[in-house]
Amino acid sequence: MGNRCTLRWENAVVKSHGKKQRARQKSRRTxxxxxxxxxxxxxxxxxxxxxxxxxxxxxxxxxxxxxxxxxxxxxxxxxxxxxxxxxxxxxxxxxxxxxxxxxxxxxxxxxxxxxxxxxxxxxxxxxxxxxxxxxxxxxxxxxxxxxxxxxxxxxxxxxxxxxxxxxxxxxxxxxxxxxTVVPEAPPRQQSANPMDACREAGIKVVTLDDLDLGDDVDTYHLQPNYGVYVGATNTPDGQDFPMLTLYPETEGAGIEDLERRTDWEHWGLHGMPDMGPRWRLRARIGDRSLQGLVHVDADGRDDIELWRASETVSMPDAWWDLLDRAQHVLIVGPTDPEALQDTADEGKLLAVVARVAFV
Structure with a gap:
């Protein structure tokens, strides 16, 4: 009797072990x-x-x-x-x-x-x-x-x-x-350089570089300029994120100018655009104001300036705190905030994520 009980117990162990082994094999297989x-x-x-x-x-x-x-x-x-x-x-x-x-x-x-x-x-x-x-x-x-x-x-x-x-x-x-989850963006429309057209027509062209006036000349107003609207958006994971919308402020500002002067991507309001590590939004801590939007070269010098504050305006506390936490800002344009969706639908919205440089 004792032997039969022992045999049954051993058989039970063998069956249980076999079942586990088959389960492990099935798990590995499936x-x-x-x-x-x-x-x-x-x-x-x-x-x-x-x-x-x-x-x-x-x-x-x-x-x-x-x-x-x-x-x-x-x-x-x-x-x-x-x-x-x-x-x-x-x-x-x-x-x-x-x-x-x-x-x-x-x-x-x-x-x-x-x-x-x-x-x-x-x-x-x-x-x-x-x-x-x-x-x-x-x-x-x-x-x-x-x-x-x-x-x-x-x-x-x-x-x-x-x-x-x-x-x-x-x-x-x-x-x-x-x-191919992202649709192909419309081709960038590189504006023809009017100086080249003048040269081809035999007209002598003299630029600031030719005059060699040094670094003391402020060329900001010689290029198209933009204004900014302050706002906020949400990242794909639901986090609040600061945003600036650029709108054309002077003659020549617009989609063709931004395509010529920047490498920003066409953005359709889906996900987040790429980060531009050399784009800077300068923000002054003392009065919580924004100073300008620039691109810096490899040596850290400004080589593109799209917007410069004409007066000191302190930002709302909530928005400034959001900027301080994010340390980055979404830049979109050129458009009016109310036309953001229409501009994106037309394929004429450019965007980049810039760093915030607190000064």
Missing amino acids: GAAYASAAAGTTHEHTPLPDMAVLEKLPHAAGRELDLDLAARLVAACRGRCQPCQRTLAGKLRAEQRPTLAALAAAIYATLPSPGFVASPTTQEWARLARAGKTDAAVAAEALAAVETMDDAAASDLLEDALDHWAMGGASAEEIADMV
């Missing part, structure tokens, strides 16, 4: 959480997107990709299934860094900017992704960067990329629209 696999409650998110486009990216560098895992992860994101997302994302980070790189490159190689809310890891890596779109050596460098990331950095990059994938079309036919 990407489902172990508890779900053990309970037989694994599920699939459909439709699974066609991820074949990933293999065509130079960032894959000829490496073997797990397209099935990528498809199930994207489908789980679109289905808002957090347990599957965590499990599949962890598997991708641990075992399939080339697939992670391709997933991210499919987004960030096509975007003009990773967006203001992207993690620092993504901000830095996105530059490699864009450059690698047309340069195989840089694409391989982007892949190598992903493979050497620690788990925290890889997690940040993957989460940022999946935010874009989750917004894409759910069918295989819509995958191309999802990959």
